[in-house]
Amino acid sequence: MKIGELSRRTGVPTRLLRYYEEQDLLHPERADNGYRTYRESAVGAVQQIRGLLDSGLTTEMMRAILPFLSGPEEIHPHPECLTPRTAALLHGEIERIQARIDCLARNRDRLRSYLAAVQPEPGDPRTAG
Known part of the structure; x- marks a missing residue:
């Protein structure tokens, strides 16, 4: 899906979606024409990012923990990576x-x-x- 659809489905402005990408929190693919394309899983990822931001976590903190989260209640720790x-x-x-x-x-x-x-x-x- 394109950035506009992701924005519509998550309620997050496209400007913020681009910011999440700049902060290395969201990883869209690029089409041949340079447009961002997102997988279906990006909807959940954006919702998770919003929830973490709303709870007060910084983007730096999220970069550190997002690789170990697959959902709001699921944590997959990798002690060797800490x-x-x-x-x-x-x-x-x-x-x-x-x-x-x-x-x-x-x-x-x-x-x-x-x-x-x-x-x-x-x-x-x-x-x-």
């Missing part, structure tokens, strides 16, 4: 994600506290008028 650089990248990403989780949890708790302070529960004497 270089020290990739391991450090993964550890750094785990720490970054954990920091985001911690920050979100703190903000959630603060918002709950604020609501509890300014919005009394039904039956609270502060709501009687």
